[in-house]
Amino acid sequence: MTSILQCIDCKEQYPIDRVMYTCEACGGLLDVVHDMDYLRHTVSRELFDQRLGTLEPPYNSGVWRYKELIYPDVEARTIISRPEGNTNLYPVPRLAEWVGVKTLFLKHEGENPTGSFKDRGMTGGLTQARVLGMKRVACASTGNTSASLASYAALGGLEGVVFFQDKQIALGKLAQSVAYGATGIQVSADFDRNLELVREVATKLGIYVLNSVNPFRLEGQKSIIFEMIQQFRWKTPDWIVVPGGNLGNSSAFGKALSELYELKLIDRIPRVAIIQAEGANPLYRSFVKEFEEFEPMHAETLATAIKIGNPVNYAKAVRTIHLTDGMVEQVSDQEILDAKALIDRQGIGCEPASACSLVGTKKLVEKGIIKPHETVVGILTGHILKDPDVVLKYHSGTLADIKAAYPNKLHQSEPSADAIRNILENTGTQ
Ligand SMILES: *Cc1c(COP(=O)(O)O)cnc(C)c1O
Ligand SMILES: [Zn+2]
Numbered sequence: 001m002t003s004i005l006q007c008i009d010c011k012e013q014y015p016i017d018r019v020m021y022t023c024e025a026c027g028g029l030l031d032v033v034h035d036m037d038y039l040r041h042t043v044s045r046e047l048f049d050q051r052l053g054t055l056e057p058p059y060n061s062g063v064w065r066y067k068e069l070i071y072p073d074v075e076a077r078t079i080i081s082r083p084e085g086n087t088n089l090y091p092v093p094r095l096a097e098w099v100g101v102k103t104l105f106l107k108h109e110g111e112n113p114t115g116s117f118k119d120r121g122m123t124g125g126l127t128q129a130r131v132l133g134m135k136r137v138a139c140a141s142t143g144n145t146s147a148s149l150a151s152y153a154a155l156g157g158l159e160g161v162v163f164f165q166d167k168q169i170a171l172g173k174l175a176q177s178v179a180y181g182a183t184g185i186q187v188s189a190d191f192d193r194n195l196e197l198v199r200e201v202a203t204k205l206g207i208y209v210l211n212s213v214n215p216f217r218l219e220g221q222k223s224i225i226f227e228m229i230q231q232f233r234w235k236t237p238d239w240i241v242v243p244g245g246n247l248g249n250s251s252a253f254g255k256a257l258s259e260l261y262e263l264k265l266i267d268r269i270p271r272v273a274i275i276q277a278e279g280a281n282p283l284y285r286s287f288v289k290e291f292e293e294f295e296p297m298h299a300e301t302l303a304t305a306i307k308i309g310n311p312v313n314y315a316k317a318v319r320t321i322h323l324t325d326g327m328v329e330q331v332s333d334q335e336i337l338d339a340k341a342l343i344d345r346q347g348i349g350c351e352p353a354s355a356c357s358l359v360g361t362k363k364l365v366e367k368g369i370i371k372p373h374e375t376v377v378g379i380l381t382g383h384i385l386k387d388p389d390v391v392l393k394y395h396s397g398t399l400a401d402i403k404a405a406y407p408n409k410l411h412q413s414e415p416s417a418d419a420i421r422n423i424l425e426n427t428g429t430q
Helices: 036-040 045-050 064-070 093-099 118-131 144-156 171-179 191-205 215-221 223-231 248-262 282-288 314-324 333-345 352-366 388-396 417-427
Strands: 004-007 013-015 030-033 089-091 103-108 136-141 159-165 183-187 239-243 271-277 327-331 375-380
Touching: 030 215, 045 064, 045 223, 064 223, 093 103, 093 333, 093 352, 103 223, 103 352, 118 136, 118 144, 118 215, 136 144, 136 191, 144 159, 144 171, 159 171, 159 191, 171 183, 171 388, 183 191, 215 223, 215 248, 223 248, 239 248, 239 352, 248 271, 248 314, 271 282, 271 314, 271 352, 282 314, 282 327, 327 333, 327 352, 333 352, 333 388, 352 375
Parallel strands: 103 375, 136 159, 159 183, 239 271, 239 375, 271 327
Antiparallel strands: 004 013, 004 030, 089 103
């Protein structure tokens, strides 16, 4: 029943305990491939339902509840888990109306222990680091990967090394990495260059790379789909809409759906829509040319979590689009921040990149691709407190090139009841 590593292009196979990220024969990305015949006789909806609400590790984790589908062979005591997952699926009728569908849910991955979905991948990646006997782990990051790596490395007693670009890192993320004790290195280069550097340094120094090129991270991230579908009592929505940066999440979604379908845990495959920022849209550009070419680009967007111009998981994301009859859409920073303000105002909140899911849905409804009667789940990838700077600048109208459609301006008052009454009488209930 042993799982193996397999190249997605030439199908060359490698043992699961090899330290490698891409195929030695052709350079292709690797999948962790499980023994599906074994799983067919082992997993069932009932098995996963029985584990709901358990206090027992590792099954109390929203990742390891599905251990057989994530890493069947790993010993429970090797697993490094906070635990993660078990995030809410919010019905949002007012936002459904805004985007133009009858039924919209938001699954909030910002509710993970370090505030982003990256924890679901990191528990898989750090666990594999321990299986391999690695002492140091590293990543390049737009922020959330580092925060998550730093936390899980500390928990597992490994040294975490995180590479950042030296500007435009959201404050909450940088603070987390420092606080959790990772060795932080600021490099005057963008994310894409930093990722190249990490891979180079890691090979030379024997450090384990935990960017999403690492297939064990994607195994953990599949659990977003498993958990969502279990929350729907094993029914599938029509659409799953997700922001796309390095395309790890969207890649994991395709693999998760194909495995659930193959194991007959679902009876149809939902469509996946990947939403990119206009200034960081290499997948979108390739999509409109039917994936005939792919060109890396220089990325610019206020949604820093998806400011990536050369997504490492491009080929796997294309596989997801083909498997699910999916779509790729792009949205502007203006649209992202206004949509974020609406999500925040529901009392839910998210970081800028996450709002792609909402406004991307609206665009696809306007184009007639998502139909009003279809059920949509948008993924909120990160927590509202990750990037407080953008929030305050948006609401005070001080972001360059952004005109806030839903500002909530702070009021200034003298310390007198009359002055305060004046303010409240002029604001009214909104
Ligand atoms: C990492 C991240 C993304 C992008 O996810 P990919 O898997 O790289 O496409 C989107 N939103 C947030 C908040 C993130 O942290
Ligand atoms: Zn290969």
